[in-house]
Amino acid sequence: MTLSLVAAAAAAATALPSPIALPQYEGGDAFVFSDGRVERVVESRGDTVIWAGLSGPSYTRSRNFIVPVLAWRSGRGTGRREVHGNPDAIWPMARPRSVRFRVVSETRTSPEAALRRSVALWVCKSGKLRGFTVKAGSFEAVPVVCDRYSSTTMRLIERREWDYAPELGHYIRRVSINYLRGSKREVELVAALSGPAASPARLSALARQASADRDLPRRP
Secondary structure, X not given: OOOOOHHHHHHHOOOOOOOOOOOOOOOOOEEEEOOOOEEEEEEEEOOEEEEEOOOOOOXXXXXXXXXXXXXXXXXXXXXXXXXXXXHHHHOOOOOOOEEEEEEEEEEEOOOOOOOXXXXXXXXXXXXXXXXXXXXXXXXXXXXXXXXXXXXXXXXXXXXXXXXXXXXXXXEEEEEEEEOOOOXXXXXXXXXXXXXXXXXXXXXXXXXXXXXXHHHOOOOO
């Protein structure tokens, strides 16, 4: 996948590939979002992708972005997840689809700490291709909504939304709503780069600019 020019990808988005297959990533692909976050591909290993930000440890994800992070490290803590079911059944996105799957999470706050285990049920639905405009430009994208439920009470805990642009090969907007905390976070794509264009210096500059723009006061 070549992502050196976002504008070119946006223009090509009008030609919808059918069916829409799972994303394909290559080492060096990088995406900058409106909160200053950078998602950079370290390595692609079949159905999993190793990602990293500008600093800090790497983390492992499925190519299927609706699946939560599979393995990560935070400080001295670690975490891993197992997926039960078939979340990939939502692909190809030739038409709206719905899938259900369970995720078993195991975390430790430190190597000496006790293992904590939790189970969640996810229900995800894809929509129809439509136009979206974000900071990176205008794209044709498929909206996908995933709801996380408690496996014991079936209470709705969290909602995640993505707008996936097929010609770009990544999502251009992401929304996270935590119903327990009463919080909502929304970010949109600012830039997509690959190869020499995705240098650490360039990514750092784009991330700083995105953070600065986010902190600007909104016009009334």
